[in-house]
Amino acid sequence: MQTASTLKMLRRSLGALRNEGGTIALVPTMGALHEGHLTLMRDAKSACDHVVASIFVNPTQFGPNEDLDAYPRQLAEDSAMLESEGVSLLWAPTVEEMYPKGFATSISVSKVSEGFCGADRPGHFDGVATVVCKLFNQVQPDKAFFGEKDYQQLAVIRTMARDLDLTFPHADAIVGVPTVREADGLAMSSRNRYLTPEDRERAATLPRAMQEAIARIEDGQNVTRTLAALEDELLGAGFDRVDYAELADASSLERLDTRSSGPARLLVAARIGGTRLIDNMAVT
Missing domain, CATH: 3.30.1300.10 (Pantoate-beta-alanine ligase, C-terminal domain)
Known part of the structure; x- marks a missing residue:
C-alpha cells in the first residue's frame, strides 16, 4: 500500500493506479478505524479494482466545544489495518495541505442538512460537504463508500454531488453501506x-x-x-x-x-x- 501526504504525491500515485487500469473506489474516514470502517473497505474492494482510503480529522466539521483535540489519532495502527484489507493507496494529508493559507471557500447544503445533527451542531455539515467535495475532486473516484450510521451526512453528500454535478462520483455512485453493530446491537463508532x-x-x-x-x-x-x-x-x-x-x-x-x-x-x-x-x- 502506498501512502500520500501531499497533493503532488497523491496525484502521482493515482496516475500510477490509473495506468494499471480498472476502477477506483474512495472511502473517506477520520481514522480511529474499527470493524465498521473495514466493512466499507471490503465492500469497496469487491466493487472496484483499487481502493483509496483517506484519513483526515477535519477541523471544519467540529464546533468550538467539541472534541477535535481529543479525537483519537492512530495513523500507524490504522495504516496497518488498511494494508491488511488490500487498500491500494492511503491519502493522509495534514490540515495545512488540505486547507492551505488563505483558504476561503465553504460549501453549504440547505434543507437536508437542517434539523437533527445540523440543528445541534451549527456549521458541521458545511465542514463535511466542503471536505468531501475536495476529496472527490482530489481522487476523482468511480465510486465512493459511506456508512449509513451517519445517515444525515450521507444525505448531505448525495445532495451535494447531485447539485454540483460531481460526475466522478455522481449521486448514483455514492454507496451507502449498512451500519455495523456490536453483539448487543450498539452501532460501532x-x-x-x-x-x-x-x-x-x-x-x-x-x-x-x-x-x-x-x-x-x-x-x-x-x-x-x-x-x-x-x-x-x-x-x-x-x-x-x-x-x-x-x-x-x-x-x-x-x-x-x-x-x-x-x-x-x-x-x-x-x-x-x-x-x-x-x-x-x-x-x-
Missing part, C-alpha cells in the same frame, strides 16, 4: 471508546428501544406517542439527554408525524456520560 463500562452497558438500550419503537410504528400506533415513549425509555435507562428522536422521510429527511407509504427512517441522537451517540434504522 469511534466514540464508543469514550464510554465507561457502566455507560457502555446502558448504551445498549438505544438500539433495543429503537427496534421496539419501529415495531409499534409499523403496527400503526401513534408516531408522536411512540417517539415520546422512546425518549422516556432512554432517559430511564441512564441517558442524560435525548437531542432528538424523529421519524423522517428516508430521502428528503422531512419529519413525519404519521407513518407514510414510502420508505422512512427513525433517527436518534442521545447523550450518555458526556458521549453523544447517534443511530438510525429503516422503517418499512
Whole structure:
C-alpha cells in the first residue's frame, strides 16, 4: 500500500493506479478505524479494482466545544489495518495541505442538512460537504463508500454531488453501506471508546428501544406517542439527554408525524456520560 501526504504525491500515485487500469473506489474516514470502517473497505474492494482510503480529522466539521483535540489519532495502527484489507493507496494529508493559507471557500447544503445533527451542531455539515467535495475532486473516484450510521451526512453528500454535478462520483455512485453493530446491537463508532463500562452497558438500550419503537410504528400506533415513549425509555435507562428522536422521510429527511407509504427512517441522537451517540434504522 502506498501512502500520500501531499497533493503532488497523491496525484502521482493515482496516475500510477490509473495506468494499471480498472476502477477506483474512495472511502473517506477520520481514522480511529474499527470493524465498521473495514466493512466499507471490503465492500469497496469487491466493487472496484483499487481502493483509496483517506484519513483526515477535519477541523471544519467540529464546533468550538467539541472534541477535535481529543479525537483519537492512530495513523500507524490504522495504516496497518488498511494494508491488511488490500487498500491500494492511503491519502493522509495534514490540515495545512488540505486547507492551505488563505483558504476561503465553504460549501453549504440547505434543507437536508437542517434539523437533527445540523440543528445541534451549527456549521458541521458545511465542514463535511466542503471536505468531501475536495476529496472527490482530489481522487476523482468511480465510486465512493459511506456508512449509513451517519445517515444525515450521507444525505448531505448525495445532495451535494447531485447539485454540483460531481460526475466522478455522481449521486448514483455514492454507496451507502449498512451500519455495523456490536453483539448487543450498539452501532460501532469511534466514540464508543469514550464510554465507561457502566455507560457502555446502558448504551445498549438505544438500539433495543429503537427496534421496539419501529415495531409499534409499523403496527400503526401513534408516531408522536411512540417517539415520546422512546425518549422516556432512554432517559430511564441512564441517558442524560435525548437531542432528538424523529421519524423522517428516508430521502428528503422531512419529519413525519404519521407513518407514510414510502420508505422512512427513525433517527436518534442521545447523550450518555458526556458521549453523544447517534443511530438510525429503516422503517418499512
